Amino acid sequence: MTNPTPELDAEAMYSTLLQQVKAGLAQVENVALVGIHSGGAWLAERLAADLQLTERLGFVDVSFHRDDYAEKGLKADVKSTQIPFDVEGATIVLVDDVLYTGRTTRAAINELFDYGRPARVLLAALADRGGRELPIAADFLAETVSLPDQRLLVLQRAEDGRFFLTVDHA
Template sequence: MPTTLNPSQLDAEALYSVLLQQVKTGLAGVANVAIVGIHSGGAWLAERLARDLDLADRLGVLDVSFYRDDFAQKGLHADVKPTQINFEVAGATILLVDDVLYTGRTTRAAINELFDYGRPAKIMLAALVDRGERQLPVAADFVAAFTTVPPGQALVLKQADTGTFTLTLA
C-alpha cells in the first residue's frame, strides 16, 4: 500500500522501484500491453518502465497540450513535443503513465487524445506520486506515494543525464 509522505521525504528513485513492482504485479498475465507516457515526466517514467518490463517496442508518448480544457487559459508551452504512438491502440491494454497526479485534468486530456488513435480495451493509470486535490473523478491503478503540497507550489520530477530521477518542490 502506498504511504503518505512529506514532500521533503520523496526519494524519486525509491518511489520508482515501488511503482515498478506494483506495475509488474498488476500487469502479470495481461495480454497486448502498451505503455504511454505523458510528456515530460510521465514520458521519462514510461521509457524506464518499458525498458524494465521489456516493452520498448510498445512505448508511446503523448503531449496533451492541445487537449487540455484550460488550453486557452494556460496557453501553449514552448516545449510542446509531438505525440508518438507507433503501435495499434485499438484493443490494447494501455498503461498511461504520469509523474504527479493532481487535478485529473491532464489524465482526462491524455485519455481524449488516446481515443483519437483508437479504442483501447482498457486504460490503467500509473503515477509516481498522487498529491490529491482532484477536480475530476480520476484515480491511479498504481501509485508509489501520496503527499500534500503547500498552496502555490508544484511537485516537479527531474531526470539527470544519468537517467536517475529526483523530485523537488517548485
C-alpha cells in the first residue's frame, strides 16, 4: 500500500460530503443510500449511520454491468449486490468514492434499474478527478482533484474505520 496523501484529508472531505447530503435531503422522503463496492460502500455505510438511514442502505457491485467488462475482465473480489428495500419510487443516493470517467456510475444505475424504477437517482462522491467520458456529474461532491491519467485516487479504510486517500499507479 502507498502512503496516505497528506494534501487530501479524506476525513475532512467526508465531513463536507455529509453536510451536503444532509442539507440536500432535508425535505426529501423515501430516501435510500446505495454504495458502490468497495469505497462507495464504505462511505454509504458511514453516511447511513450518520443520517439514521441504516434500514435503507444497499450495495451494488457493478462488475457485470460495466461496458468495458470484456476489456478489464472480472475482479477477483466480486461482491454481491444487496438492496434490501423497495427501489420503486424511492429517491436513491448512489454513493461512490471517486468519480472519474462516469462508467462505474452508469453501470450502477443500470444495476439499480434491475431492482425497480426509482423516482430519482442522486450521486454523492468524495472526489471528482475529471476525465469524464459520459455526461455524469455528482449532486453532492466533497472535492475536485487533478491527477495525471496514469494515476489512481484510491480510498482506503483503516481498521478504526477512518478514511484516507492514496495515489497509486494505474
